[in-house]
Amino acid sequence: MKGQLAKGTFKITKLILRQDRFKIIVWLAGILFTTLATALAYPPLYKTDEDVQAIALTLQNPAMVAMLGPGYPPEDYNTAVIFGHEMLLFTVVAVAVMNILMVGKTMRQDEDEGRIELVRSLPVGRLAYLNAAALEVFLVNGLLALLTGFGLGALDISGMDWESSFLYGCVFGAFGLAFASVTALFAQLMETTRAATMFSFAFLIVAYIIRAAGDVSNEMVSMISPLGWAVRTEVFYSNDWRPVIFALVFAAAAGVLAFYLNNIRDMGTGFLPERKGRSRASRFLQTLPGFVVRLERTQIVSWGIGVFLLGASYGSIVNDLETYLQELDYLQDFLNADSGNSLLEQFLGLVLAILSLIGSVPTVIVLFKLKSEEQKNRMEPFYSRPVSRYRMMAAFFGTAVGVSVLMQAMAALGLWSALYATMEEPLAAVDLFRSAFVYLPALWALAGAAVLIIGFFPKAANLLWLYLVYCFFVLYLKDLLDLPEWLTRLSVFEHIPDTLKENIDWLSLTVLTAIAAVAAAAGDRLQAEGSGRLNIFRCAGSAGHRKGAGTICAGWEKGKLPGPYGFRAVSPFSYMKSLLDASQFTHGAGG
Secondary structure, three states, X not given: OHHHHHOOHHHHHHHHHHHHHHHHHHHHHXXXXXXXXXXXXXXXXXXXXXXXXXXXXXXXXXXXXXXXOOOOOHHHOOHHHHHXXXXXXXXXXXXXXXXXXXXXXXXXXXXXXXXXXXXXXXXXXXXXXXXXXXXXXHHHHHHHHHHHHHHHHHHOOOOOOHHHHHHHHHHHHHHHHHHHHHHHHHHHHOOOHHHHHHHHHHHHHHHHHHHHHHHHOOHHHHOOOHHHHHHOOOOOOOOOOHHHHHHHHHHHHHHHHHHHHHHHOOOOOOOOOOOOOOOOXXXXXXXXXXXXXXXXXXXXXXXXXXXXXXXXXXXXXXXHHHHHHHXXXXXXXXXXXXXXXXXXXXXXHHHHHHHHHHHHHHHHHHHHHHHHHHHOOOOHHHHOOOOOHHHHHHHHHHHHHHHHHHHHHHHHHHHHHHHHXXXXXXOOHHHHHHHHHOXXXXXXXXXXXXXXXXXXXXXXXHHHHHXXXXXXXXXXXXOOOOOOHHHHOOOHHHHOOOOOOOOOOHHHHHHHHHHHHHHHHHXXXXXXXXXXXXXXXXXXXXXXXXXXXXXXXXXHHOOEEEEOOEEEEOOHHHHHHHHHHOOOOOOOOOO
């Protein structure tokens, strides 16, 4: 009987891998390219011992320790050690994000949208789908570890021997599995995909904050966090394999618990049920903006608290940063000669850019929620009433704009409150808030792009997340890799002036705001008219649908699905396969 629990695992694994193949290739290629390209860029940057010692001294200050992890004695630094110190932690965070999104989709979203129930109607075991998801995660992280190890070893860079190169790759694989297991556990505890993914990201953010606080003040505190274990592998320095073993044991324990809970849990439920709502709706909830805010309330509050805490954690070490700078006359001369700005201004400018990038994530999530809700046919009660798609999209877009303002305010507030508590003469609040709010046009441009994608080609939604990863890549590595200006200017955040160091470029901000408005208007029209590609969920035959819906529904009733330039025939087998493959087509009640 126990053997039947895993029946059909390998067939489902093939199906899941085929369904996620594009995402897997993009993630692996992005992480590998960033890692190998950066490794190749380091030797030309640090040609002499003086160059190495200068960056080694910089990496010792509390600000860099909070961002990257604890350092080593300056005399022990070389090119490989600098690379491991600067790149390991941020790449592990990127691997953790990949695993959270991959596991959240496979282990919970597929269940919420009915795909697992469809698979279980076939002769497969109760744990077959979970086994297949675990196999996918193991294969992806194992492949990432091997490719990274082989890639770094093959570069033949001084200090990067084969052992340290494979340790670097194994850190990715082991800690990727650790965060995948945590996400699988939250998928059993929570009732919805949104809650499971949100708590998984909250775990990652808390792990980063605990590690940062512990690395600056108390090493024992840092050891509570899995990210604290990762930076203590000391890759290319002492090559400590013990944290990798700890991560694998942690992943195995969380994974076994997730399997057990999945086996005793009813489908569509969670062990931590959602709190019941009020018996009567408030007046605000009866409006479209109120409905959208209520729908996203938990996520907005969670992201706001996370951004505030990140800002406060960075702001809390600024005082130590200035003290450190005062003790290093050589570093002061070097920075002033290089940029003309103080280390404090450079650090705060970088932190505000990073926090703005993080704040763009909930802004985009709010808009993609509309696509998700329509695919699940939850918008039909609205569209069957006198509610146009223009108004619905406007409500979501307005909420996204409000969320962007809130995130920037929370980032500035967290940063300023920590500066006020730790510095005798903190930066003026008005200057800090102005520097944060100047990034709003960039966030609005991303929100406009999200609306355009929803209206024209909703299946391409993941491309926007890939673009955000590119923006972070440019922000963090543009100077290190000496990227050409045309390539860096592709990032919308590169058009935002740092008001702590320069004047506001009103032309750039106006152009970005105009682009956001035009993209949002075009996407709203496409979404309302039902002319976007592959938007079959618009075919519900309800009174709320605008022109074009009747033609699309007529094509559906004839057994055809709309393509970019008309209709194409789809057999019943192909339709069933599409449901299992990528949930491309979801029809409404009247389809």
